[in-house]
Amino acid sequence: MTGLHDMQAMVRDAVFETDTQNPALRAISEHIEPSEGMSSEEHVLVYRRAILGTLVRALGNIFPVGKQLLGEQFFDGMARRYVQETPSRSSDLANYGASFSEFIAGFGPAAELPYLPDVARLEWYWHRAFHAADEVAMDPGSLSAVSAGDTGRIIFHLPVSASLISSDFPIHRIWAVNQQEWAGDTAIDLDEGGMYGMVWRQQYDMRIDTFDEPVWTFLNAVAARTCFGKMSESGIAGDLDTLLPRCVQRGWIAGFDLA
Amino acid sequence: MSRFIDKPVAGAGIGLRSTHYQTIIENQPKVPWFEVLTENYFGDGGLPLHFLEKVRADYPVTLHGVGMSLGSADSLDRDYLARLKALAARIEPTYVSDHLAWISVDSRFVHDLLPLPYTEEALANFAAHVREAQDFLGRRLLIENPSSYMGYKETDMTEWEFLQELVVLTDCDILFDVNNVYVSGTNHGFDPIEYLHALPKGRVKEIHLAGYEEQNNYLFDTHGYRVHPPVWDLYQATIEYLGPIPTLIEWDNDIPPFETLLDEAGLAQRVLDSMDAAA
Numbered sequence: 244m245t246g247l248h249d250m251q252a253m254v255r256d257a258v259f260e261t262d263t264q265n266p267a268l269r270a271i272s273e274h275i276e277p278s279e280g281m282s283s284e285e286h287v288l289v290y291r292r293a294i295l296g297t298l299v300r301a302l303g304n305i306f307p308v309g310k311q312l313l314g315e316q317f318f319d320g321m322a323r324r325y326v327q328e329t330p331s332r333s334s335d336l337a338n339y340g341a342s343f344s345e346f347i348a349g350f351g352p353a354a355e356l357p358y359l360p361d362v363a364r365l366e367w368y369w370h371r372a373f374h375a376a377d378e379v380a381m382d383p384g385s386l387s388a389v390s391a392g393d394t395g396r397i398i399f400h401l402p403v404s405a406s407l408i409s410s411d412f413p414i415h416r417i418w419a420v421n422q423q424e425w426a427g428d429t430a431i432d433l434d435e436g437g438m439y440g441m442v443w444r445q446q447y448d449m450r451i452d453t454f455d456e457p458v459w460t461f462l463n464a465v466a467a468r469t470c471f472g473k474m475s476e477s478g479i480a481g482d483l484d485t486l487l488p489r490c491v492q493r494g495w496i497a498g499f500d501l502a
Numbered sequence: 503m504s505r506f507i508d509k510p511v512a513g514a515g516i517g518l519r520s521t522h523y524q525t526i527i528e529n530q531p532k533v534p535w536f537e538v539l540t541e542n543y544f545g546d547g548g549l550p551l552h553f554l555e556k557v558r559a560d561y562p563v564t565l566h567g568v569g570m571s572l573g574s575a576d577s578l579d580r581d582y583l584a585r586l587k588a589l590a591a592r593i594e595p596t597y598v599s600d601h602l603a604w605i606s607v608d609s610r611f612v613h614d615l616l617p618l619p620y621t622e623e624a625l626a627n628f629a630a631h632v633r634e635a636q637d638f639l640g641r642r643l644l645i646e647n648p649s650s651y652m653g654y655k656e657t658d659m660t661e662w663e664f665l666q667e668l669v670v671l672t673d674c675d676i677l678f679d680v681n682n683v684y685v686s687g688t689n690h691g692f693d694p695i696e697y698l699h700a701l702p703k704g705r706v707k708e709i710h711l712a713g714y715e716e717q718n719n720y721l722f723d724t725h726g727y728r729v730h731p732p733v734w735d736l737y738q739a740t741i742e743y744l745g746p747i748p749t750l751i752e753w754d755n756d757i758p759p760f761e762t763l764l765d766e767a768g769l770a771q772r773v774l775d776s777m778d779a780a781a
Contacts, residue, residue, distance in 0.1 A: 244656060247623050251607035254616060274619075276653045278691065279721035284756035286652035289720065294614045300614070331611040334569035334582045335544050341614075374545030377552075403546075447549050 245274060245345045258291045261327050298326040298339065304342050306366045308421045309347070312356060314354055321350055337374060340367060351423050358433070359410035365451070368406035368442035375404035375444060383491050391502060395472025399465045402497040405443035405464055424491065445494050451492050461486045462495060470502045509595045510707075510748070511535040511562050514770035517752045518563075519666055522760045523553040530560060531764060534704045535596070537750050543593075543739035544585050551592075564708070564750075565595040566677075569721035571611075572631040572645070573604035573618045583638050590639065597708060599677045602628070602665065628664075629671035636672065644707055646677035647697075649685040649714075649723035660692070662700035669702050676701060678747075679710035680737045681729065685721040694736055698743055706744050708773060711737060711770060712752040726755035727756035738773055746774040 245253075253274070255269040266286075268291075272283035303310050310318040325346045329338045344363035347353055381405040389397060401407075408414075413431060415438050422428040439459035441452050454462075461483070466473055475490060490496045518526070520542075525531075536557055553554070561645035569582055590598060603615035618624045636643055645668065647661060659667075668674060678701060680694075687694040711725025715745055730749075741747065750762065751766045 246575075247619070247621070247627060248607065250619055250654065251575055251604060251616075252654070255607050255610060255612060258612060274655050275772065276655055276657075276690075278653075278689065278719075285719070289651040290616065290721070294612050326615070332609060334571065334611055335541055335585075336611075336613050337541070337545065374548050376546035377548065388764065406730075443595050445549065445554060461618075474714060501560050 251275060254287070255291070256370050258294050259327050259330075270316070295323055295326055297336075298331070299323055301336050302326070302340050302343060305370045306363055307341065307361060308366055312359060312362065312417075313322045313327075313353065317352075321347070321353060332364075337370070340370075343367065355435050358410065358414055358417060359413045359502050361408075361410035361412060362417055365408055365410075365418055366444060368408060369449065370391070371406065372404040372442050372444045373449060378403050378497055379445070380445070380494055381491060381496060386491075386499070389501070395470065395475070395497050396502040397471040398468050398502050399471070399496045401441070401462065401466055401495065401502070402445075402500045403444045405441050405495070405497075407441050407457065407459070409437065409439045409465060412435040413438055415453050418451065441495060443495075452495070457486060458490065458495075459483070461490065465490075465496065505572055511564065512746075512748055513549065513774060514767040515564075515748065515750045516610070516767050517566075517750060517754070517764045518554075518557060519753070519757050520553070521757050522763075524559070524583045524667045525760050527556050531609045531760070533561065533579075533764070534642050535564065535748070537563040537564045537566050537752075539563045540586060540589065540598075540600075541569045543589055547730075554593065556647050562596050563593055564597040564599070565590060565593065566599070566614075566646075566777075567600040567606065568615060569611075569633060570600040570631075571603075572600060572635065573602065573616075573624065573628050574611060574631075574645065575623065575627060576605050576606055577603075578634055579606075583635060583770060587639055597675075598639065598641060598643050599646055601648050602661070603648045603667075615648045617650035617652060617654075618684060619656040619662075619763075620661060622658075623778045625659075625664055625667055625671070629668055632668065632672040632674050636674065638774045641674065642675055644675045644736065645678040646679050646710065647682050647686070649679075649721075651689055651720060651722070653690050660776070661686070662698075664696045666700060666702060674705075675707045676705050677708045677710060677742075678740065679712075680740055681710065681712045681714060681733050682723060684730075684733050684736055685714050686724050689720045693751070698736075698740055700745070703744060707746055709737070709740065709744075709747050709749040710752055711766070715757040724754050724755050728762075733768070734773075737770070741777050743771050749774065 253271040258272045259269040275283040275286050276285045298320040323427055328436050347363050348360035413435050417429050438453050443450055446467045516533050517533035518536040518538045600613050657741050683694045711729045714726040715722045715724045749770045
């Protein structure tokens with residue numbers, strides 16, 4: 244008699260198997276009752292279709308621009324391969340798809356769209372920001388409470404919802420022209436250059452902000468928890484006197500603590 | 503927010519879906535309660551929780567989950583339970599429910615409700631998980647009968663016997679899904695009325711209604727249609743047998759305008775009212 248764990252493992256293996264000979268499907272079907280009009284295998288296949296369909300749809304919801312760029316049929320086929328190869332390790336379906344961008348980068352048939360992995364990364368960051376914790380914007384006045392002797396110890400924070408992203412392609416524009424509400428020209432010159440940006444949520448407002456290289460360098464130093472004194476000494480972040488107020492004012496800096 | 507805490511829900515409620523947040527918040531429709539899908543609010547913050555709290559300020563809410571995987575041979579996911587407990591503390595739901603099913607094995611999640619072989623081993627495992635979850639959450643769970651599309655040769659009791667035993671072993675309550683029992687009965691060839699009459703009266707705290715889809719050789723539970731006539735008949739029989747149990751209209755695919763859901767809820771309410779009138 245097959246125990247509960249082994250039975251469940253057999254069902255799972257049959258759902259995700261890629262072997263066209265279907266050995267796992269045949270193995271679990273030994274344990275499944277046939278019914279009028281349906282063989283044991285057909286009963287199991289109902290679940291295979293439903294489960295793969297659910298996961299493919301979930302990816303389509305997280306990566307709508309990727310789906311738009313590839314077309315539904317191509318996207319769904321690619322997503323199905325990802326689903327078969329990539330176990331979901333969380334009970335929360337919203338955590339599924341973190342490695343989809345990497346998978347796309349290695350997926351030969353999608354190589355024609357070299358910007359696609361970066362677009363997918365952007366969409367994943369968007370998805371994470373959408374569900375991130377709520378946060379109150381930083382009060383710029385709070386910085387003046389830090390005594391002059393302590394300013395070097397300040398460690399700034401990005402918003403908790405924020406992900407920094409850079410690409411050799413104008414992915415923020417590719418993203419924008421593929422939104423349903425976009426009414427303008429959808430042509431994009433890939434040679435117009437790459438981008439530095441941050442995906443985040445300002446209260447309930449989802450944002451993809453882009454900026455120049457000095458801001459990018461500064462915000463990366465912030466993300467790495469580099470203290471203000473060290474930034475000033477090393478000059479890694481350029482002209483801090485203008486960068487800092489600009490970043491605070493835009494909301495890209497959400498708070499600070501002292502090292 | 504606490505005014506509904508000790509008041510059980512009553513009447514015909516509606517499953518809350520994100521497409522309807524705005525219309526509900528703006529128009530405050532006359533709906534006795536809303537049910538939400540637990541895992542949709544497991545994020546740390548953002549709009550979903552914001553809207554849920556707005557709705558909760560005006561309506562009782564129940565939490566309905568698909569992620570507890572109570573039937574899995576794996577041990578229970580403590581992180582899941584902690585999130586659920588935190589959400590329940592924030593939303594103060596009238597009921598917390600999940601399914602007679604498993605969705606994971608060896609920590610790999612399939613994100614679909616898979617049926618169990620109804621064996622003594624599966625029962626002992628399921629009961630231990632329900633007890634553990636109830637102890638952790640500090641509240642009773644409602645367990646829902648699933649729609650199923652396969653049965654195991656190893657099964658040696660009926661689903662309703664399994665549920666009856668489960669209630670005895672864990673003191674849990676039942677969420678009776680009338681559509682699911684119709685779908686499973688058709689797929690497996692049992693009589694839904696026999697199932698209904700085996701339910702421990704007094705333990706069914708909530709009822710679900712939804713629409714299925716007809717495939718070639720079986721019925722598939724898509725929650726994408728109006729409730730079908732034979733399910734309404736079975737619902738009528740259910741209410742006559744169990745009394746006016748709070749009933750929920752579920753719709754998850756091809757979600758229609760809110761008015762359609764109000765319409766369906768109105769039909770269920772009429773059945774509930776006819777019982778009140780007869781009483």
